[in-house]
Amino acid sequence: MQKKNPEVNPEKLKAIVDAACYEFAKKGYDLASTNEITKAAGISKGLLFYYFESKQKLYNYLISLALKKLWDFHNKVDKNETDVFRYYEKMAQLQLELFKKSKSLLVFMGTIPKKEMSLLSKPLQDEVYKLLFSIQTLKDITNHPEKINLTLFRSDLDGFEILLIIDYAIKGYEAKLTKCMHSIDITETNFEEVMEDFRKFLQSLRKVFYKKERI
Amino acid sequence: MQKKNPEVNPEKLKAIVDAACYEFAKKGYDLASTNEITKAAGISKGLLFYYFESKQKLYNYLISLALKKLWDFHNKVDKNETDVFRYYEKMAQLQLELFKKSKSLLVFMGTIPKKEMSLLSKPLQDEVYKLLFSIQTLKDITNHPEKINLTLFRSDLDGFEILLIIDYAIKGYEAKLTKCMHSIDITETNFEEVMEDFRKFLQSLRKVFYKKERI
DNA sequence: TTTAAATTGACCAATATGGTCAAAGAGGTG
DNA sequence: CACCTCTTTGACCATATTGGTCAATTTAAA
Numbered sequence: 001m002q003k004k005n006p007e008v009n010p011e012k013l014k015a016i017v018d019a020a021c022y023e024f025a026k027k028g029y030d031l032a033s034t035n036e037i038t039k040a041a042g043i044s045k046g047l048l049f050y051y052f053e054s055k056q057k058l059y060n061y062l063i064s065l066a067l068k069k070l071w072d073f074h075n076k077v078d079k080n081e082t083d084v085f086r087y088y089e090k091m092a093q094l095q096l097e098l099f100k101k102s103k104s105l106l107v108f109m110g111t112i113p114k115k116e117m118s119l120l121s122k123p124l125q126d127e128v129y130k131l132l133f134s135i136q137t138l139k140d141i142t143n144h145p146e147k148i149n150l151t152l153f154r155s156d157l158d159g160f161e162i163l164l165i166i167d168y169a170i171k172g173y174e175a176k177l178t179k180c181m182h183s184i185d186i187t188e189t190n191f192e193e194v195m196e197d198f199r200k201f202l203q204s205l206r207k208v209f210y211k212k213e214r215i
Numbered sequence: 216m217q218k219k220n221p222e223v224n225p226e227k228l229k230a231i232v233d234a235a236c237y238e239f240a241k242k243g244y245d246l247a248s249t250n251e252i253t254k255a256a257g258i259s260k261g262l263l264f265y266y267f268e269s270k271q272k273l274y275n276y277l278i279s280l281a282l283k284k285l286w287d288f289h290n291k292v293d294k295n296e297t298d299v300f301r302y303y304e305k306m307a308q309l310q311l312e313l314f315k316k317s318k319s320l321l322v323f324m325g326t327i328p329k330k331e332m333s334l335l336s337k338p339l340q341d342e343v344y345k346l347l348f349s350i351q352t353l354k355d356i357t358n359h360p361e362k363i364n365l366t367l368f369r370s371d372l373d374g375f376e377i378l379l380i381i382d383y384a385i386k387g388y389e390a391k392l393t394k395c396m397h398s399i400d401i402t403e404t405n406f407e408e409v410m411e412d413f414r415k416f417l418q419s420l421r422k423v424f425y426k427k428e429r430i
Numbered sequence: 431t432t433t434a435a436a437t438t439g440a441c442c443a444a445t446a447t448g449g450t451c452a453a454a455g456a457g458g459t460g
Numbered sequence: 461c462a463c464c465t466c467t468t469t470g471a472c473c474a475t476a477t478t479g480g481t482c483a484a485t486t487t488a489a490a
Contacts, residue, residue: 009467031246034448044469049449161419165384168416172386201383204376224436249479259438264480 008051015041016048017065020058021104025111029059029119056119063120063128066109069102070131077138082149084141084163085202088170091139092198096191099181142167152210162209173201223266230256231263232280235273236319240326244274244334271334278335278343281324284317285346292353297364299356299378300417303385306354307413311406314396357382367425377424388416 019040023032034055038045052058076094081087099106113132117125137143142164150159177194234255238247249270253263267273291309296302314321328347332340352358357379365374392409 007466012468027242027246031242033446035446045449046451046470047468050467053449055448157423162423165380165420165423168387168391169380169384170387171390172383172388175386175390176383205380208372208377208380222435227437248477250477260480261439261482262437265436268480270479 012041012043012047013051015043016051016058017062018104020062021108024059024062024116025107028111029055029116034058059119060124062105062108063112063124066102066105066112067127067131069098069105070109070135073098074131074135074138079138079147082147083152084148084166085206087141087148089199089202093195096195100191140167154209154211157209166205166209169205173198227256227258227262228266231258231266231273232277233319235277236323239274239277240322243326244270244331249273274334275339277320277323278327278339281317281320281327282342282346284313284320285324285350288313289346289350289353294353294362297362298367299363299381300421302356302363304414304417308410311410315406355382369424369426372424381420381424384420388413 016037019037020032023037023040027033032055034048035045038048041048048058052061073094078087078090081090112128117128120128141148142160145160145163148163150163153159153162177198181194231252234252235247238252238255242248247270249263250260252273253260256263263273267276288309293302293305296305327343332343335343356363357375360375360378363378365378368374368377392413396409
């Protein structure tokens with residue numbers, strides 16, 4: 001008599017979100033096909049439009065979900081860490097967790113700034129810009145070198161110069177890793193492996209750039 | 216009475232090639248629209264199919280063009296340079312020249328390995344794989360460290376470890392640059408600027424990693 | 431003017447689009 | 461069982477786009 005099922009089936013919703021993220025990321029808003037989304041999600045056409053009344057509403061929903069995840073990430077970053085390498089290690093840990101929990105949304109979000117910005121309402125556009133800029137700033141320590149303890153570096157080298165090199169090196173490492181993670185499927189088990197490898201890389205950087213006695 | 220024009224108008228051909236490269240790169244083979252290509256190239260639908268009898272033939276033509284450019288690039292690389300930084304500098308010079316001359320083809324080629332491989336004939340697939348692998352190997356000195364003179368590095372550090380860091384750093388620099396070059400339009404004038412910036416970066420790496428007396 | 435090649439765009443059948451809706455399914459209550 | 465409400469389906473719609481064709485026009489040298 002009264003409604004007993006909770007409006008939406010969370011598993012089907014998840015399936016739709018995942019499928020939609022990949023479809024939008026792959027083809028952009030206009031070319032993304034709701035038929036393909038329903039097929040990939042394993043649900044019927046009708047259900048998609050029962051959950052989301054239009055393609056645009058679905059898109060907006062994905063945006064709001066992604067923004068939430070990214071703000072969470074943003075707020076978890078430890079802004080007081082002064083050791084470059086520990087800063088990057090914590091950052092990597094957060095990013096991996098985010099990737100593990102919300103891979104599809106990350107993939108989706110990665111495509112927003114390039115195109116499709118015009119589909120969003122002006123205030124939403126502003127929020128996206130603000131958030132992405134804010135995260136990018138956090139990820140790039142060369143934007144706030146004063147927060148980093150440069151006295152730990154070998155005294156025969158220029159601290160800021162080293163900071164730049166470290167930042168580029170880590171970006172390069174990240175780029176390689178990202179490429180790898182998109183091709184190979186990441187299982188639960190090899191997440192810790194990835195972190196361990198990264199820690200080794202950081203250790204190697206430490207050995208090269210920190211004062212000898214710090215090792 | 217007899218044919219006087221050389222079959223195809225080279226400017227229109229160029230326009231088609233450029234437009235097709237971007238369209239295929241953006242949407243992949245299936246979703247790429249010949250209508251969009253002709254519109255972007257500023258020619259009529261009929262002409263496209265007068266030059267290339269089908270979408271597939273056009274695609275194959277782009278592949279063969281791209282392969283040619285990349286083999287040229289591959290063959291120009293100086294495989295005997297033993298100074299890491301000079302190696303990377305020469306490499307960057309070649310890449311910039313290639314980018315300047317064949318930007319659209321590069322963008323197109325960058326999308327091939329991810330998808331669409333199945334559209335190519337088996338031997339063509341093999342060639343693409345071989346070429347891309349070969350170029351990737353050339354671009355990554357950590358694959359052939361024996362070609363590099365490690366004695367130039369500071370003697371208190373492990374040569375191969377430094378090589379890895381340098382390679383990552385340069386990849387990071389490249390990633391940033393690539394992102395920048397896709398958003399901003401590159402004019403003839405700022406090409407030399409880009410090279411000059413990169414040289415400064417290499418100089419900074421030299422200062423950090425080479426023996427003091429080498430500066 | 432003639433002639434042959436280059437170029438156009440209206441046109442085609444076929445397919446795919448976002449979205450609808452009547453009907454079937456599911457599962458709790460009496 | 462019947463009854464009810466909510467969830468789910470997929471055939472169906474008008475519309476737009478697809479790759480490709482071709483008769484007609486433009487171009488320009490002979």
